Amino acid sequence: MLDTIERETGPSPRHSVIWLHGLGADGNDFVPILPELVRPAWPPLRFVFPNAPVRPVTINNGVPMRAWYDIREADLANRADEAGVAASVEQVEALIAREGERGVPASRIFLAGFSQGGAIALAAGLRRREPLAGLIALSTYIPAAHKAAEVLAEGASAQPVFMGHGSQDPVVPFHAGEQSQALLRELGFNVDWHAYPMPHSVCMEEIRDLGDWLSRRLAGA
Template sequence: MLETIERETGPSPRYSVIWLHGLGADGGDFVPILPELVRPAWPAVRFVFPHAPVRPVTINNSVPMRAWYDIREADLANRADEAGVAASVERVEALVAREAQRGVPASRVFLAGFSQGGAVTLAAGLRRSEALAGLVALSTYVPAAQTAAAALAVGANAQPVFMAHGTQDPVVPLRAGEQSAALLRDLGFAVDWHAYPMPHSVCLEEIRDLGDWLSPRLADA
């Protein structure tokens, strides 16, 4: 089981958000956004921020760092180490299963990620036959897009998707995000797409838009 940082907005959380960080960061990277994201009207939510394993990253001179998978080259078509992506998907599934054991079923779990973490989020979402509450993919793309359709599980496209990207992103170009959103729509996903004038990062408007997207999906039943 991955080590995690956790924050709960109230007792006995009814929903969970598992949030995957980007390359070289750690689980603490997105904890500071919570005051801007969380709305007073929401039911209690558990935020789970896992730490990716430390591994050598080829494109960074094989320097060990936290990474969800190896990056072999800059070209997006061959960037992601597919075996590494699959291994990270398994680790994420273990976190989803743990939430079920703690009383939050998959239907109340959101999976979110930035950059590498977003790629794993989308890869995991494509493979899920039991739908999560939603997928949040920030500044990212669908890894191994050419085989994405083959990975699509029956019922996976019932999961709503929030995607956001910077128009000035030099790491994952805007076009890659747009193409991934189009691919997901072709596969039957409902994708809420947003673009912002920013580089490979997040911005306040984006976090507020994400809060707006989450609010109706966090209706306390």
């Protein structure tokens, strides 16, 4: 089981958000946005911020760092090592199962991620036979997109998706996010797609839009 940082917005949370950080960061990375994201009308939530394993990253001269998978080259088609993606998806599934043991079923779990973490969120979402409450993918892309249709599980497309991407992103090109959201729509997903004038980062407008999206899914919950 991955080491995690957790924050609860109220007693006995019945909903969870599992949030995966980007390359070289750790579980603390997105904790600071919670005061800006969480709204008073929402039910109590448990936010789970796991730490990715430390591994050598080829594109960074083999330097070990927290990473959900090795990045072998800049080309998106071959960027992610598939074995690393599969291993991280399995670790995320273990976190989802643990939330179930704590009384939060899949239907009340959101899986979120930024950059590498978002790629794992989408990879896991494609394979989910029991739909989650939603997928949140920020500044990211679908790894091994050419295989997305063959790994798509029955019922997976019932999961709503929020995607946001910076139009000036030099790390994961904007067109990669656009192509990924278009592919998800082709596969039957309902994608709420947002573009922002920013680099490889998040912005207040994006947090606000994500809050609106979550509010619609938590209404009456």
